[in-house]
Amino acid sequence: MTTTLWVGETRSSPLPDPEKSWHNTMALIDSPWSRLRKPPTIPTGFTAQALNDLDDLAFAELIQAQLVPRDQDVQGRRLWDRFWKVLREDDQLADRTYNVLEQFLDTTEDALEGGGLDEAGTKRAEKFKQQCEMSWKRIDRGRDRDGALGWAGEHATAHPPQSRRVIAALIGAIARHRSEVLREFGQPNAADAELWDVMAHLGLDPRDYETRDG
Known part of the structure; x- marks a missing residue:
């Protein structure tokens, strides 16, 4: 039996659990735009379950390090593409990634608006913000008619x-x-x-x- 639903009247955009909302917690990474001394790499042969098993900080650090491809050879780029494909196609991972990116964007925008960054820091923060927005669109691609409210x-x-x-x-x-x-x-x-x-x-x-x- 087929049920007719109005667009938007689905469970595809559940209300966030206030007990688990990232807006009710301290930022996991204080200055996410800062250069990483030892950026975590994408594990070879990773699975969606392995990524889901990461704790919040480890997951956020991995997203932070992989907003753009770090390894430019063919194999490295394929691994990076597969990483983001898995994040996009697994509902739980996509939700976690949205949360991380949302927190990164909030933290970065607050820093830029606060005016406390020097010139170099401002440039890094602006570039990081652009990378987060591009990554958001990367997760949106193909999900719920081109993303939330598509x-x-x-x-x-x-x-x-x-x-x-x-x-x-x-x-x-x-x-x-x-x-x-x-x-x-x-x-x-x-x-x-x-x-x-x-x-x-x-x-x-x-x-x-x-x-x-x-």
Whole structure:
């Protein structure tokens, strides 16, 4: 039996667990844009399970070291491509990678806005930020119609990549709330209607887009 779902009304963008949210923890790496003296290498013959088994710090350090290919020969580049392919195609790894990149971006943007970096540090931080944004897009590629909010087309591109995941989670939660209220009560109260209208005001109401079978 096939169930018709509105775009966005899926479990593809679950709300983050507040107990595990990276926004509720200290940054694992204080200055992630700094040069690495001993960057961790991608283990030869690694598996998705092996990467999932890494603790948070080891995983973050590996992502930090592999934002760009370090080994430019054919074999090294293939290993790097496979590494990011595995991160992208495993849901748990993709989620962890998004978390790491989001924390890197937050930490780096705070440092750049704070004005405490010297000229060399500012250049490194700006370059690192660009590498994180490119890596975010690399994980997005091929996931949920080109990433979080990909179904919304140009309305999604108006928001920074690192913001789309949070917005997608909120839109998904509001859309599910609407479905449940209408199913149980048939119509909203004033507060519900005001909440639902937010999606339309943002141009992100899933009902304004095509439906899909799930």
